[in-house]
Amino acid sequence: MRSLKLSKAFTLIEPGPVVLVTTHDGKQNNIMTISWTMVMDFTPKFAITTGAWNYSFRALKKTRECVIAIPTVDMLDKVLGIGICSGADTDKFTRFGLTAVPGKLVKAPLIKECLANIECRVIDIVRKHDIVVLEAVAAYVDTTRKEMRTVHAVGDGTFIVDGRTLDRRKLMSSKLPAGV
Numbered sequence: 001m002r003s004l005k006l007s008k009a010f011t012l013i014e015p016g017p018v019v020l021v022t023t024h025d026g027k028q029n030n031i032m033t034i035s036w037t038m039v040m041d042f043t044p045k046f047a048i049t050t051g052a053w054n055y056s057f058r059a060l061k062k063t064r065e066c067v068i069a070i071p072t073v074d075m076l077d078k079v080l081g082i083g084i085c086s087g088a089d090t091d092k093f094t095r096f097g098l099t100a101v102p103g104k105l106v107k108a109p110l111i112k113e114c115l116a117n118i119e120c121r122v123i124d125i126v127r128k129h130d131i132v133v134l135e136a137v138a139a140y141v142d143t144t145r146k147e148m149r150t151v152h153a154v155g156d157g158t159f160i161v162d163g164r165t166l167d168r169r170k171l172m173s174s175k176l177p178a179g180v
């Protein structure tokens, strides 16, 4: 995994991929699947929508840290499996054959098999709307893997895979931050 400039980390979430969020509650690693994400600014800050109905929420609240890991389409069935069982009774790294890699700045692990990983700190929890606000502190991309396509949840059990990339960088230049 190569380090990615933090100023570019928002570009990993802006396309809206289904992501995995890892936590470490002081005893064990856990993973959940999240499709409700949002980029809040370029710094970058992100929001995810989740709450006490998930086991991971306790760790998010207690440690105020997590990693957003971005899987690719070949991992889709694992991603769904992770999202329909709970860390309360399952070691998901073992069950889904994933490798936990220590992060630099947070105790939540990176997932080696994912395309990208973003170490995050929890900077706010908006209980009224079950929004967890995250600030990225380090980001990594695996530039060596063949499969780079991420998936996007429609919400009805179907998923859309990345397609063509259209380059409108010139037209957008006044709205793009420097160096992106």
Ligand SMILES: Cc1cc2nc3c(=O)[nH]c(=O)nc-3n(C[C@H](O)[C@H](O)[C@H](O)COP(=O)(O)O)c2cc1C
Pocket (backbone or CB within 6 Å): 018, 030, 031, 032, 033, 034, 035, 036, 037, 049, 050, 051, 053, 054, 055, 056, 057, 079, 080, 081, 082, 083, 084, 085, 086, 087, 088, 153
């Ligand atoms: C495709 C998919 C997307 C999901 N998106 C979210 C989400 O955005 N927010 C959320 O709270 N749960 C979401 N879930 C459900 C959690 O991943 C699920 O409840 C998981 O079992 C929580 O794991 P935990 O109990 O170990 O924390 C999603 C599940 C799937 C399969």
